[in-house]
Amino acid sequence: GAGVSQSPSNKVTEKGKDVELRCDPISGHTALYWYRQSLGQGLEFLIYFQGNSAPDKSGLPSDRFSAERTGGSVSTLTIQRTQQEDSAVYLCASSPVGNEQFFGPGTRLTVL
């Protein structure tokens, strides 16, 4: 069975450009999470989708960050006008009913 997948695995971009990161959760998982891990830091919550409910966006660091989840499955995290401090590994996780989250391999974003 496929796990959570993310693409691209690595992304290098120039400051000021927009980037889109994709997450394909495990089929049937109703919850989807985005996290960010900066070098040497713990995981930072960004946004949470649960079914058809309004997403919990409380972790998004600025209005340059947005995410959507289409059809309750695939999610895209968009960062507009990227800054160097956006460089991090962006992790996606999905969860069935219950608590355990299954993480994807992450996307390493480098903003030059």
Next chain:
Amino acid sequence: EDKVVQSPLSLVVHEGDTVTLNCSYEVTNFRSLLWYKQEKKAPTFLFMLTSSGIEKKSGRLSSILDKKELFSILNITATQTGDSAVYLCAVEAAGNKLTFGGGTRVLVKP
């Protein structure tokens, strides 16, 4: 604001040693505490704890939760070089959102 603090930040041990990792938390509407092991990028799940005083074990790893004193410990006995990783503690509160600690980096030397 929910808070999770892990200690120590890092430690270095030799194979065969036992390590104890600490996680303390301040969370409103606690639901569960989870431990993860992170070697490359994605953390892998180790334990989920919801009840105080009940030890969970998996091979050489074990963990216990104290909901009165608001902490958990993760023990690794007879450490091996493959145990080298960052160990993350996370607490889930109402709303299914996890708050992660900063992690403990463990290095096991041969």
